[in-house]
């Protein structure tokens with residue numbers, strides 16, 4: 001890593017993917033060569049091996065590799081429709097402050113997203129707010145583990161059982177987060193993961209997966225993602241092409257080996273921020289328990305965010321907003337534009353993500369703390 005070890009006087013990048021992957025350069029190159037030399041590039045042994053390893057990492061029975069995180073979520077809902085467990089017009093409860101992909105996966109299946117204000121501290125679904133959105137059309141909950149913190153799954157599952165709802169996890173930001181030893185991807189009936197390069201477990205291109213303990217759902221997702229066929233050229237469903245490449249699977253097997261060490265580094269940086277940032281203008285993230293959060297993002301809130309962000313840029317710290325516009329204010333969802341979610345809208349105006357990549361060195365972490373405190 002020494003070649004790419006950042007100079008603490010240089011600009012601190014929000015996320016230095018080159019440095020992250022450089023740590024495993026030899027292993028990644030070895031994986032690439034293996035695939036190149038195998039002569040087999042789609043749905044082969046690399047995908048099978050990664051699926052097994054990731055299923056075991058999450059503690060679930062089945063993992064199905066797909067092309068990206070959005071497809072993972074789309075295919076889960078589509079599979080429940082093919083299995084007769086969901087129907088056109090059914091309502092899905094989902095946090096209003098999520099990334100657009102969660103909402104797209106619902107609407108792409110002719111299901112109706114019912115947006116719910118998040119818990120203002122955890123940014124995740126507030127189980128106590130679910131009941132008031134229930135009606136006979138409510139059939140599922142899409143719980144998003146936003147920023148890397150597992151949602152309050154024990155409460156969400158209890159509620160879902162009582163009302164016979166499906167629970168789907170959007171685990172795109174939460175690989176490895178757990179409560180009581182039970183990991184993201186193993187709480188709901190099914191979960192969608194993204195391995196987009198910037199995620200905590202990132203491929204070197206697009207990739208995603210579905211995890212579940214339900215064999216019928218796994219089989220259906222696999223079939224729908226492979227043209228709706230289980231036997232080549234025999235098409236049972238009008239499927240799509242959404243498969244995980246052998247190459248990405250081989251690279252992900254390398255990255256998965258190092259995931260827990262990277263999570264520990266993220267936690268150490270988060271703890272340094274939580275203990276070191278003492279500026280009353282900055283609202284720090286709230287965390288229930290260490291294991292529940294894998295710190296995909298370190299999100300603070302601040303009034304006059306634009307001023308604070310410019311200040312950090314001037315001081316050499318790159319930051320990003322996750323996300324500047326909530327789904328119900330997006331042009332693509334004009335039918336939702338008239339809705340009002342004051343808390344969600346306030347969050348979107350005040351949040352800012354500080355750099356928290358596992359390759360930050362201690363001097364950089366300290367520099368961020370000092371600069372934030374100097375504002």
Ligand SMILES: *Cc1c(COP(=O)(O)O)cnc(C)c1O
Pocket residue numbers: 068069070071098099101102144170172173193194195196206207208
């Ligand atoms: C990244 C992300 C997705 C989508 O994943 P892609 O692989 O980019 O399609 C879905 N939901 C959330 C919360 C995400 O952060």
